[in-house]
Amino acid sequence: MPFASAARAAGREFISNPVAPMFSPEIVATAVLNGLLTGAVYALVALGLTLVYGVLHIINFAHGALLTAAMFAVLVLKLWLGLDPYVAMVPLVPLFFIIGYALQRFVIGPASHGNDANILLVTLGLSILIENLLLAIFRSDTRTIDVPYAFMSIDLDFALLALPRVIAFGVSVVVAAALWALLALTDTGKAIRAVAKEKLGAALVGIDVAHVYAVTFGLGTACLAVAACLLMPTFYVSPRAGGAFVFVAFTIVVLGGMGSIPGALIGGLFIGVVESLSGLYFGESLGQIGIFAIFIAILLFRPTGLFGARA
Amino acid sequence: MSRVAAYLPIAAVVALAAVVPLVVTSNTVINFLVFTLIVAVAAQGWNLLGGYGGQYSFGHAAFFGTGAYVTALLQTQAGWNPWATVLLGILAGAAVGAVIGFLSFRSGLRGSYFALITLAFAEVFRILANAAGITGGAAGVLIRLDVRPENFQFASRGTFFWVGLAVVAIGLVLTRAIERSRFGAHLVAVRENEDAARALGVDPLRVKLLAITLSAGLTAASGGLYAQYFLFLDAGIAYGAWISVEALVAPIIGGIGTVFGPLVGAVVLQGLGHLTGHLAGEIPGISLVVFGALLILAVAFAPDGATGMAGRLWRRWRRPATPTTTPTATGGERC
Numbered sequence: 001m002p003f004a005s006a007a008r009a010a011g012r013e014f015i016s017n018p019v020a021p022m023f024s025p026e027i028v029a030t031a032v033l034n035g036l037l038t039g040a041v042y043a044l045v046a047l048g049l050t051l052v053y054g055v056l057h058i059i060n061f062a063h064g065a066l067l068t069a070a071m072f073a074v075l076v077l078k079l080w081l082g083l084d085p086y087v088a089m090v091p092l093v094p095l096f097f098i099i100g101y102a103l104q105r106f107v108i109g110p111a112s113h114g115n116d117a118n119i120l121l122v123t124l125g126l127s128i129l130i131e132n133l134l135l136a137i138f139r140s141d142t143r144t145i146d147v148p149y150a151f152m153s154i155d156l157d158f159a160l161l162a163l164p165r166v167i168a169f170g171v172s173v174v175v176a177a178a179l180w181a182l183l184a185l186t187d188t189g190k191a192i193r194a195v196a197k198e199k200l201g202a203a204l205v206g207i208d209v210a211h212v213y214a215v216t217f218g219l220g221t222a223c224l225a226v227a228a229c230l231l232m233p234t235f236y237v238s239p240r241a242g243g244a245f246v247f248v249a250f251t252i253v254v255l256g257g258m259g260s261i262p263g264a265l266i267g268g269l270f271i272g273v274v275e276s277l278s279g280l281y282f283g284e285s286l287g288q289i290g291i292f293a294i295f296i297a298i299l300l301f302r303p304t305g306l307f308g309a310r311a
Numbered sequence: 312m313s314r315v316a317a318y319l320p321i322a323a324v325v326a327l328a329a330v331v332p333l334v335v336t337s338n339t340v341i342n343f344l345v346f347t348l349i350v351a352v353a354a355q356g357w358n359l360l361g362g363y364g365g366q367y368s369f370g371h372a373a374f375f376g377t378g379a380y381v382t383a384l385l386q387t388q389a390g391w392n393p394w395a396t397v398l399l400g401i402l403a404g405a406a407v408g409a410v411i412g413f414l415s416f417r418s419g420l421r422g423s424y425f426a427l428i429t430l431a432f433a434e435v436f437r438i439l440a441n442a443a444g445i446t447g448g449a450a451g452v453l454i455r456l457d458v459r460p461e462n463f464q465f466a467s468r469g470t471f472f473w474v475g476l477a478v479v480a481i482g483l484v485l486t487r488a489i490e491r492s493r494f495g496a497h498l499v500a501v502r503e504n505e506d507a508a509r510a511l512g513v514d515p516l517r518v519k520l521l522a523i524t525l526s527a528g529l530t531a532a533s534g535g536l537y538a539q540y541f542l543f544l545d546a547g548i549a550y551g552a553w554i555s556v557e558a559l560v561a562p563i564i565g566g567i568g569t570v571f572g573p574l575v576g577a578v579v580l581q582g583l584g585h586l587t588g589h590l591a592g593e594i595p596g597i598s599l600v601v602f603g604a605l606l607i608l609a610v611a612f613a614p615d616g617a618t619g620m621a622g623r624l625w626r627r628w629r630r631p632a633t634p635t636t637t638p639t640a641t642g643g644e645r646c
Contacts, residue, residue, distance in 0.1 A: 059426075059427065111607055111610055112610060113611075117365070121367070121610050122606075122611070125604070125607035126603065128556060128602060128603030129600055131596075133596070136595060136596045136597050136600060140595060247431070289435060289438055292438070295428075296432065300420075
């Protein structure tokens with residue numbers, strides 16, 4: 001994202017100016033568009049989180065660590081097999097579905113004895129475990145991969161958009177639509193929705209609740225694999241990289257309403273734009289504060305989010 | 312239990328521990344023990360709110376860091392006496408706890424939501440401390456080496472061990488006193504069932520506010536000790552996730568909602584952390600891998616922690632023929 005960083009550099013120069021910085025409409029428009037592009041990937045990460053919350057009614061603290069794991073998987077496939085990140089989706093999405101399924105079915109479910117507070121602690125334990133295992137294996141270095149199309153861009157006359165981010169936006173939208181179709185049209189989707197609404201009733205009509213829980217968790221984790229493949233052409237990975245995204249994802253999920261899929265999509269795009277604009281006007285480290293401030297404010301004043309019905 | 316009998320185990324444990332620096336001369340060992348005591352104090356703080364009150368904070372770093380920074384900055388910037396600044400650090404930490412508690416509990420945040428918002432507050436503090444000028448920013452704060460007891464710096468590490476042990480002892484007595492008080496009973500009632508507690512005339516908001524204030528104050532004391540012992544702080548140390556994790560994992564490993572749980576858990580955690588460091592070599596993050604695995608295993612197999620497990624084994628050993636004395640399933644429901 002060469003253009004965005006140029007804009008940010010320009011922003012820093014303006015910081016010394018006590019008057020609020022003024023940017024040309026082109027720069028602001030580019031920032032908004034870039035925010036939307038990043039926001040789509042945020043939305044994908046948030047989608048996994050909100051899906052798990054909507055069905056299992058738990059906050060998966062291991063979400064960020066699993067995203068980091070997926071990003072490292074993309075890196076390893078690229079370094080060892082020379083696999084393009086986009087092609088890596090083909091093996092990684094099913095793999096991460098299986099990992100998610102197994103984690104819920106064989107670790108989180110049995111270990112927490114069906115108690116919410118225990119689930120919270122088990123997913124926290126998983127996140128500590130995964131993150132530090134990655135740290136032990138890969139060390140804390142920040143790594144990137146080289147792809148020939150990393151710096152290609154699309155010229156929109158008034159704005160330049162990096163090609164990988166446009167692809168990321170497109171794929172995210174397609175995945176979100178596919179997920180929606182799966183939930184709305186298939187039998188599995190019907191079972192997931194039934195369990196989300198009333199798990200006892202679902203069990204009584206013969207739905208295997210533990211299986212549905214695990215499938216849902218697997219779907220949420222598969223979303224992360226997609227997000228990782230979309231991120232790696234332009235983003236870096238370190239053992240803590242997922243943490244940066246997951247807080248954004250938490251914010252999006254509480255903003256959009258816990259468990260709401262449209263909420264996650266709109267929330268993701270919104271947060272992407274907010275982050276991009278606050279990065280432009282306040283510099284990057286204070287831009288981060290903006291995300292947390294929104295997060296805390298929503299939790300305190302409107303914990304049901306903008307689209308959620310549940311408290 | 313009579314008053315004496317309630318506090319006797321604490322006196323015994325503290326007296327036994329106080330002998331350690333007289334026997335052990337290795338600086339490495341004492342160093343390890345002092346660090347363990349500092350973690351134990353933070354864990355005792357967490358346990359007051361999380362163990363007795365059932366409110367799981369994922370961001371006790373907010374209180375640890377405030378205690379540490381106030382202690383260090385009032386010394387380096389204002390030139391105040393460290394004994395006074397540690398006390399002020401505790402007050403500041405308690406105040407931060409009261410404010411975060413008031414905001415979150417008034418909005419009715421519980422469970423995962425409370426965990427998330429405490430984590431968010433700790434992160435905001437970390438970013439601010441890293442960016443602000445007064446905290447030394449990313450370069451950190453260095454407390455000048457000036458070894459005098461009135462300056463909270465001691466020639467021998469053993470002396471600092473006793474200071475740390477004294478604070479742990481205060482934590483143990485405080486926890487026991489709360490356990491035996493009316494407030495403690497209210498706190499446990501809120502943990503078990505907030506609505507039922509309210510129906511019986513307990514004001515959950517007031518009870519939880521007092522709990523988070525005491526909890527934050529104790530964890531801030533741990534931060535103050537850290538600053539005085541290591542004489543260096545930066546945002547990643549003071550407000551980093553590491554202390555939030557240790558303060559939470561130690562009581563769960565040791566025995567959540569018990570007087571000795573946090574101390575036992577801190578010893579077990581630090582011991583295992585060092586052991587894996589020795590066995591696996593100095594691989595970064597390896598001890599935290601162990602902490603994460605222990606947390607999952609403890610929740611899965613020992614919901615009442617090491618002290619609970621020891622108690623179970625003890626009862627089984629004394630009365631081997633009575634299966635009714637092995638309450639394995641009840642612990643999980645409690646937390």
